[in-house]
Amino acid sequence: MSVIDRLCYQSRLRYVNAEEKFVYAILTLIFCVASRSFAVALIAFAANGILTVGKGGISLSRYCRLLLIPVSFLVVGTAAILVDVSEIPMDAFAFPVGDRYLTGSRATTMEALRVCAAAFSSATCLYFLALNTTMTDILDVLRKLRLPSLFIELMMLIYRFIFLLFETAGAIRISQESRLGDRNYRTKARSFGEMGSALFIRALSRSNSLYDAMESRGYDGKIRVLSQQQPPRKKKILMIAGFELILAVLTIREIWVRTGGHG
Amino acid sequence: MTKKEKILLKASAAFAALFAVAPAANAMHIMEGYLPAGYCVAWGLVCLPFLIAGFISLRNKVKENRRSMTLIAMSGAFIFVISSLKIPSATGSCSHMTGTGLGAILFGPSAVGILGIIVLIFQAVLLAHGGLTTLGANTFSMAVAGPLVSFGIYKLCGKLKANRRVSVFLAAFMGDLFTYCVTSLQLALAYPSESGGVMASAVKFLGVFAPTQLPLAVIEGILTVVLVIGLESYAGPELNNTGFLSGREKEAR
Numbered sequence: 217m218s219v220i221d222r223l224c225y226q227s228r229l230r231y232v233n234a235e236e237k238f239v240y241a242i243l244t245l246i247f248c249v250a251s252r253s254f255a256v257a258l259i260a261f262a263a264n265g266i267l268t269v270g271k272g273g274i275s276l277s278r279y280c281r282l283l284l285i286p287v288s289f290l291v292v293g294t295a296a297i298l299v300d301v302s303e304i305p306m307d308a309f310a311f312p313v314g315d316r317y318l319t320g321s322r323a324t325t326m327e328a329l330r331v332c333a334a335a336f337s338s339a340t341c342l343y344f345l346a347l348n349t350t351m352t353d354i355l356d357v358l359r360k361l362r363l364p365s366l367f368i369e370l371m372m373l374i375y376r377f378i379f380l381l382f383e384t385a386g387a388i389r390i391s392q393e394s395r396l397g398d399r400n401y402r403t404k405a406r407s408f409g410e411m412g413s414a415l416f417i418r419a420l421s422r423s424n425s426l427y428d429a430m431e432s433r434g435y436d437g438k439i440r441v442l443s444q445q446q447p448p449r450k451k452k453i454l455m456i457a458g459f460e461l462i463l464a465v466l467t468i469r470e471i472w473v474r475t476g477g478h479g
Numbered sequence: 480m481t482k483k484e485k486i487l488l489k490a491s492a493a494f495a496a497l498f499a500v501a502p503a504a505n506a507m508h509i510m511e512g513y514l515p516a517g518y519c520v521a522w523g524l525v526c527l528p529f530l531i532a533g534f535i536s537l538r539n540k541v542k543e544n545r546r547s548m549t550l551i552a553m554s555g556a557f558i559f560v561i562s563s564l565k566i567p568s569a570t571g572s573c574s575h576m577t578g579t580g581l582g583a584i585l586f587g588p589s590a591v592g593i594l595g596i597i598v599l600i601f602q603a604v605l606l607a608h609g610g611l612t613t614l615g616a617n618t619f620s621m622a623v624a625g626p627l628v629s630f631g632i633y634k635l636c637g638k639l640k641a642n643r644r645v646s647v648f649l650a651a652f653m654g655d656l657f658t659y660c661v662t663s664l665q666l667a668l669a670y671p672s673e674s675g676g677v678m679a680s681a682v683k684f685l686g687v688f689a690p691t692q693l694p695l696a697v698i699e700g701i702l703t704v705v706l707v708i709g710l711e712s713y714a715g716p717e718l719n720n721t722g723f724l725s726g727r728e729k730e731a732r
Contacts, residue, residue, distance in 0.1 A: 218605040249612050250516040285607045286510040293513065293666060296683040302674040321673055331513060338512025342611060346604045354604065366538055370552055371597050377556030378601070385560055404567035409705020412561055417714045423553035427546050437545055
């Protein structure tokens with residue numbers, strides 16, 4: 217099951233006003249992506265690390281292990297940006313392979329580094345949001361953003377059902393394994409497929425009985441939940457605004473320098 | 480020359496070691512923050528018409544029969560769970576299904592768009608697969624393009640009266656492959672190669688992701704076949720009642 221979901225309920229920042237956290241995470245994310253500058257990336261990386269590990273109380277080793285999740289994509293993707301196959305060697309590096317070169321230029325190397333920095337720091341923004349805010353709080357914020365209510369309700373139900381289905385799937389897996397369902401590759405593949413179909417059938421009957429239960433309790437097409445909101449604090453809002461202002465200035469400077477440099 | 484060759488050897492060894500350390504071969508979610516801002520917005524806009532169409536069709540379904548609300552939600556949760564469970568993979572690395580083909584066959588391409596974007600949001604927030612800024616690009620490749628191809632092939636095989644297993648396999652397999660091609664193209668558009676432009680870059684991205692994605696597509700095809708066959712033999716009446724399974728099953732019955 218999801219480690220992140222479990223961790224966010226333990227976070228010490230869990231009861232901080234969700235809108236503040238959401239706005240902070242999204243704005244920082246936007247600046248990281250828009251600026252692609254090392255300074256912004258470094259600041260965001262540090263701030264998110266301090267907030268999540270220092271203030272939130274998520275253990276450092278857990279945090280590092282979570283940060284490793286997207287590394288495989290980063291490595292493979294960046295390799296493709298970095299290395300070029302060409303007949304002419306370029307200025308950064310060049311390895312001859314047959315009559316061609318595996319080569320790269322300084323500009324692409326720089327760009328690849330920038331992409332890595334931006335991607336890593338934006339991933340920490342996502343982690344900050346995910347590790348310190350519960351899904352129900354995020355849904356509350358989305359509701360305030362006036363997303364269609366059908367969409368929000370769908371998300372809410374899906375979030376609930378995910379755990380139901382995980383439980384069912386886990387039980388099926390255990391009984392399959394205890395009956396030698398993963399003896400070799402063939403049986404493994406069959407077990408997985410059969411687990412999937414059994415899971416779907418269970419899900420169908422589950423959804424039917426759930427609807428009956430909801431309707432018998434007066435479901436009229438709307439799910440009303442009580443949300444427990446912490447009032448936003450002026451001091452925190454000011455701090456977030458100040459922080460984002462710094463990032464905004466750095467971003468604008470970076471974009472200005474880059475467009476000026478090319479023009 | 481020999482010195483350079485030595486360096487190359489060392490570099491490739493280091494690269495291979497990184498591969499061994501790097502934890503998972505996920506379905507191809509573009510990582511958070513990996514695309515430039517302009518591309519994030521553009522892919523989001525490209526998805527928008529598909530999402531609106533999907534939303535309207537879902538809303539009508541719910542209006543028609545309120546019971547379908549829990550059913551649709553259960554379907555979304557099902558796609559999420561299936562795509563986040565470890566699947567048995569030949570190489571021993573841990574990989575996941577995309578569920579695009581399965582979703583398209585079971586629920587049709589319009590519903591999958593909306594369910595797909597919700598699943599992708601949950602995958603980003605709960606599993607750190609993909610991200611919020613790359614949500615548009617990922618939605619396009621996994622919840623719009625892939626399912627459309629899967630659905631098209633599934634329908635086409637139905638018209639051609641192909642073997643059931645073959646048609647389900649092809650639908651899931653091609654859906655997966657197409658998702659992988661679209662993602663490569665998205666990356667290539669954002670990062671064109673200096674010497675050869677977008678096409679050369681696309682070839683590079685296709686190349687580096689091929690070792691993980693091609694076996695995954697085959698496995699996904701096989702698993703989807705087992706799954707769909709299981710559903711048909713055990714849950715025919717339920718599936719017909721939901722009205723989700725597309726026309727062909729109803730005709731066959």
